[in-house]
Each structure stands twice: as structure tokens, then as C-alpha cells.
Amino acid sequence: MVQTSARLLQVLSLLQSRRFWAGGDLARELGVTERSVRRDVDRLRSLGYPVHATAGVGGGYQLGAGKELPPLPLEDDEAVAVAVGLRVAATGPVKGLEEAAVRALGKLEQVLPKRLRRRVAALQAVSVRLGDAAGPRVDAEALAVIAHACRDSELLRFDYSSREGTASERHVEPYRLVHTSYRWYLLAYDLDREGWRTFRVDRIGPGPRTGRSFKARPLPSEDVAAYVSQAVSTDAYKFRALVTVHAPSRVVSERLSGVAGRIEELDAERCLVHAGADSLEALAFYLGWLGFDFEVHEPKELIEHLRRLSERLARAAQR
Template sequence: MSDTPARLLNLLSLLQTPREWPGTELADRLGVSPRTIRRDIDRLRDLGYPVQATMGAIGGYRLIAGTAMPPLLLDDEEAVAIAVGLRAAAGHAVAGLEEASVRALGKLLQVLPGRLRHRVGALNTATVALLPGDGTTVDPDDLTVIAGAVTNRERLRFAYLTYDGTASRRNVEPERLVSAGHRWYLVGYDLDRDDWRLFRVDRLGEPHATGARFTPRPLPAEDAAAYVAGKLRRPTLTTIVATVHTSAEELRRRFGRCDGSIEPIDEHSCLLRTTDSVEWTAMRLLRLGHPFEVSAPEEMRVFLRSLADQANHAAGGGS
């Protein structure tokens, strides 16, 4: 193989597999001499790839962990697998990984060949996730469009549904995406309302970058996360203890995120201990469809009695 750049890429692809390669085997694979392999290894080291050489009859070359992340070469199957995994992580709450997943997915989709984008789309269309919590989810495609507009400083247009069901079209200078617990938010300057606004991404549809660039405006807060924190009504977190009449395994599978523990009592009941808002936890328990009793706090029992009274009245049982 006389094309040096192509040979280096092929050599790098081989070295990125988790094994040690004898120099003679690399030379045979690439159709060059062992001396050429040694020169190419030196070129890769000059480019920042930490290639380690082991001497001896069973020695060879392998790529080791370095101080920086070098570019990776992926085959078609690996690229599809990573794109699908990043899409799943971006669309759901994975603590600490949401924003990084969106950034990585945007970079990967930008360079993914059309045939592979089609395969990723087909896999996503053919699969569905069982969502915990309140069932709200975000289309990762929307997230990548928004993230691209934020990065490129392009104005963004989208359809939006407010909390009371009012539909509108928005023209926004997007500042930042913020992941907050169970939801994604977009912080942006609404040009039609001439003010900063906070948008829930699960209520947002058909986002597209207009191509019109803008100069960032100063936020009325320290940063986007502080702006979101100031706008959201923070619920009071309480330690809640309840006995749920289903197996611990079933409750872990269906209850979703739990800032606490789920411990088995017997085959058909378990003890839930979690720290969250009373309202949120009550709704999640009621959605399960299994009987349960609350041990603490009293505030939780009062809230459930209030819900029961409202339900009874709505069903025609009240005066």
C-alpha cells in the first residue's frame, strides 16, 4: 500500500482493536515491510497516538490510554451502535450524561454517511422504550437541532405549546440547553416578546435553524442553569416511606428513578424509601396500580386523602 495517509488510517484502525499486533503481522496486513511499519508507528506517535511497543519474540504494538482523546476510527456497525446509544441517553434522564450525549450525538450525526443515518433512523423507528416517571420524553433529533443552533449562534424557529394548551410559533435566539431532573429546558431570547424565555423541550416541535446569526446577549442571571433554577418552582423534598404490595423487582422496574431504596418484605410486598416531592411520589405510586400504605410523612397521607375526596366528588359521590 503506497498511499501513506490511507495506510496510516488502516494501521490506526487495526491498532484500535484491543489486542497486541506483531510488526510482521501488521506488515502482512498492509502489504509493506516491517521497516515501513516502524516508520508509520513513529508518525502516529508524532500525531499524538500513544502506541506502545513490546520487545521480544512475542512482542508487538498496541494502542494504550494517553493523556488526551485521539480521533477514533469506527466501522459501520460501531458507528450505528454508538449513535443509537447516544440517542437513547439524550432522550432520557441519565444523570450526568444528558448534555454530553447531545453534544456527542450532534458531532456524530454531522459526519455519519447517509446510509448509516438511514439505519439509525430505522432502528429508532422500530423500537420503543418503557418510560419511568410521568412519561414525558424528548425527541433526540430535536435536541441535536437545538444544540446545533446554540453552538452556531443561529436563530431558531419552532412550534410551542404552553402549559395551558395555547399553541404558538416562536423565533428565538437560543442561549443554552439545560437538563433539570426529569426534563430538558431551552433558555433563549424570544424576539417577538423582546425578553428572555424558558421553554420546555417536550412541548416544543418542528425546530429548525434559520441560518440567521446573532450576537449573544447578557443573561439576567449568572448562567443558564441559574436562570432555570430561578424560574422553576422548586418542590419541597421529603423522605417518604411506603409499603407497596408488589415484589421489589417489579417496583424497581416500574417505579423508575428512586433517590432512596426499595427493599423486599416478602415475595409480594416491599418497602419504598425515597426523598422527593410528596405530589410527584403520590402520582407515581398511584400510576402503578398496586395497593400501598404510607408510613411517613403525615403530609403524604393528607395529600392522598385530598386526592381521594376530589376523585370521589368527580365521580358523583360527593355533595
Template sequence: MSDAARLLRLLSLLQTPREWPGSELAARLEVTPRTVRRDVDRLRDLGYPVEASMGALGGYRLGAGAAMPPLLLDDEEAVAIAVGLRTAARQPVAGIAEASLRALAKLQQVLPPRLARRVASLTSATAPAAPSDASLVDPGQLTVVAGAVAARERVRFAYVANENVVSKRHVEPVQLVALGRRWYLLAFDVERDDWRIFRLDRVSSALATGARFAPRVPPGGDATEFVTRKMYDSAPTFRASATLRLPVELARARLADFAGDLTALDDGSCSWHSVEDTIDYLAFRLTLLGCDFAVHGPDELVEHLRGLGERISRSVGEAQPPGGPALTPSTG
């Protein structure tokens, strides 16, 4: 093994989050402990923050430095990160899509052809999620809250409630929950002496106070289950039944993970029984399909779509071009 290859191999080992005794590194690299010490010094000269601890349980580890060092990935790690970046690009966090795509472009540029083919196969076999209609979460707020959850540290922030009323909150954050198309925070509100659920896209000016709190057990013992139950309790949910004027495979691709039960009726249409969701979102997904459809139920969805259609018709009818009369929908 050349010196350069050995140095890269040492760096790859040190990027595993553990302490590496010098004797174990020497055995892995098939060199003497003295050579290991010399190679560690060379990595430090290149800017890698290699830390060393003494004693029977001591060894070498790669610490956090002032800049992000190049990462060495094995085949499975490279594929996992590439697929993960594609998924992250569709999440409702402001700026995450652009950052994910930049990172993915850098990774794809250096992927060996055999790995690039694997990534392409995985992504082509996976139907993309539909664009999210959720408000974007500020990544800075998300980072502050996530750090406070991990450190069990109280947080103060401004919060916009459903009625657009802004209030100041002082909470003990217990867990972040990604549910459907939104991020939620389950926390114990100190001033209200009760559990509360906050939408992260409505949080601003989040500040960790430095005050620690004792661990709290979420109601029922499971934060995700509690948030899910509360969200569904607060908004009635339904299952749509409709005929879609789309080939069944095209409908399945456009609906992705919201497909529910699809059955082909003929080459150009299919029946759809949706998964459970709110009336607003069922209507949104139907109109997003870009095809004609006939809704058979529930009645609440039919009425919602009828009202939506009337509002759109009025909006089009009232639109006026500059210097011209009001536009009216064409009936030809």
C-alpha cells in the first residue's frame, strides 16, 4: 500500500465515530504504531482535527474542526446519501431543496459509474412525492429547536396561532414530529402548565435560554402517537371515492404515496379510493392530477369542490385586462 493510499485508509477509519487504539489502527493498516503516529501528524498538518487521548481506553478520533473536511464513503454509504439527498430536496424546509441539490450534484460528479447506475435505478423505480402545499419551515428555527430538544433546554419563541394572534411562548421542548406535510413540536408550556403542539412553520425568534429541565414523558408515552391523534382529532378526515380519467399507472405515479386503492376501469380511466385525509387536502390532490374526474363521495368533498369551482369561475369572470372589459369564460 502506498503512503497516499494508507493515509486515505487511515482517514476513512477515523471518520467512523469511535476511539481507535493505535495498536488496532496499526494492525488494520499493517504498519507499526510509529508509522500510525507519523500518519496522524500528516493528517493534522493537512487540517484534519485528529484528537488523541491517553490511557488504556484511549486512542485516536476525528474531532470537529473549523471547516468541513472531505468525507470518504464506502459504496453503500454513497448510494444511501445520494438517495437521501433526493428525498431531502422535497421536504418543506426553506432552502433545503437547493442545498440538497447542490450536494447531490457534487456527489454525482464523483460517483463511479457502477454506483451512479444504482442510484439511477433506485430513483427511477420510486415515484416522486407530490409538491408540498405546506408553509416552509425556517431552517434556523428548526436547528435551534432541535438542539434544545437534544439538550433538554428551555426555549422562548413567538408563535402565530390559527387566528393570526401572535403570542410569546416559554416551553420545555420534548420532541419534533414530522407528520404528513408539516413539522410539529411537542412541548410542555411552562406558563400555561400544560402540553402544547406547535407548528414549526409558525415559530419565529426561537432562542434557547440555557435553562435545563428534567426529562418529561409525553402523554401516553409516545410523542408521535400523541401528536397524530391530536391532529386528526382537531380536523375531521375522510376517504375520497372518485373516477379518474387517467390510465391507472399514470394515476399511481402522480398520486405516489397518496395512491390508496386504484383499480383500472379501461385503458384511460380508473377508480380511486383514497387514503384518509382532510377535505381541503383531498380536493388539492384531485385538482393537482391534471385530469377530468367524477367524485362519488363523501358529500363534504363534493360540496367543497363545488364551492371551489364557483369561486374560480367568479375570479375568472371578474378579471379585467388593462384597458379592456371584464373577461368571461369561453363556452365554445
């Protein structure tokens, strides 16, 4: 039933993408028989979609005018959210998704009621984008291949460039994709290195290849997001800090992204922050930017750096 419903959506999408489809072409595109196509068309008609058919040589299918389509099965706020999201995706951080987002937006706006089209247009008209999308852009096709490999438990091979620029080929069992405000990460078990690894998707080379299916092993943590956050915010860096911040964890989490630090609640007014960076200057900046009192437990180098920094700032204030 699920496969049939999914194919109906695929048939509808194809009919919307082209003015006319020959029966044989549509069947080949879907990977089914022409008889199956006829059954799918009958189901779409039963749902209220006006699919016109012509018989004989050169016969095929054509979707009727958009105004005759059934109402969009979304609440008003959901429809506006999808439309705005597609507009963002059209110029967003996933490279190669722009054209697909524009096509989908065109189809959606055809069936949006006028009142919702006005709301979407008004929001777009008063919104201003500042600079490029945050973080590096990732390839949409590669992201899709990785997502399917995670879903279907298929082995994955890809070329990878480390933070230092070292190139290598990786052979992994992919498990989860994790998205932060800035980057996409893949959590996978590296078969050659025999351990769990976190890979930045923007550093994965073009054309990742899938292989045979594998039997999934237990994840390294029940909280995958927290596990990846620790891997990319502390473990990967030269300097790692342990700091008590005098503010509720909920408030601190609003200022500290998952790639900058991991937060543990101590009590209602304090939290423990695990942070990492490649320089003491960067760690000092993150902690100062939080805007709360804090105590550094480690490393000693950071404590000394903050002492020298405070003296320098005090001298600057006196001047």
C-alpha cells in the first residue's frame, strides 16, 4: 500500500512536469508496465485529479488545468511554511537543490488559494537576505545518495578530504545524517579504521558509491545529536575546555551552537560546557561572547591566556 501511494505521487509529479506523456514513456520512467500506469491513472481520477487519456498510436496522458485540482491537503500555516521553505531552498546551502526547489514551488503555488499566495508574497517582499547562506554548500545529489544509504543500510564508499586537506578513500556503514545551523554531518562506522567516525558532508567528494546491504550494529549513543555534537565541538580540536557557566543551560544553548560546544545542566542556574577550538584565542572569544560569568577548569593554558587577556583589556580601558 505504501509503495502504491508513493508511486501515485510519482505519477502525479511526472504529469505535472510535462504537458503530455506517451503511455510507453511514462511506464519506462516509472519502471512499471503500461497496464500498471492505467491502474494508477484510474486511482488518480478516483481521487479527483483530472487526467485526460488518448488511445491509439501516439496516445498518452495529460493532466487537466490546475484550477480543477483537489484542495491542497495542508493547513494554511503548513502550506505557507512549505512555500517559504522552498523559496529558501532555491538559494540555500544545498548545492544542486535550487532547480528542484523552484520547480516544486511552481507546482505548489499553482494550487495555493489566493489568500495564501498573498501571504507568501508579502513575506517574501519584506524579507532581506544578508550575504550568502551560512556554512559551506553541499551537493544535493551526494546528500540524497548518503541519505538513501543510511535509510537502506547500504555500504558507502567516498573520497574524503580532512580538515588538514589530506585526501583518502573511506569505506563505511552509514547510519545518520545530522544537520546543525551551519553544516551537514554523517555518522558512520569506518570499516577500515574499525571505529565510529563523523564526516563533514561538504568534504565528501562527488559521486559517493553505494554497495551491498549490511546488518546494522548498535549506535554508539542513544542520543545521536549529542554524540555528533561532542565529536565536532571538542574531540576534533587541538584545545578542549571544561567550563562552568553561571547561567541556565537553556539560555546558554541559545547562544552556543552544537558545533561550538556541548552543554550539561548542573542546576537551575549553572551548566557545564565542553568546548573545543584550534586556538586559545577562539576559545576565549566563545566564552566571552556568551555574556555570562564562568569558571575554567581546564586546560591550564586557557586559564593563563585569559589572565593575560584580562590584563591587556584592563590596560586598554584605563587608556
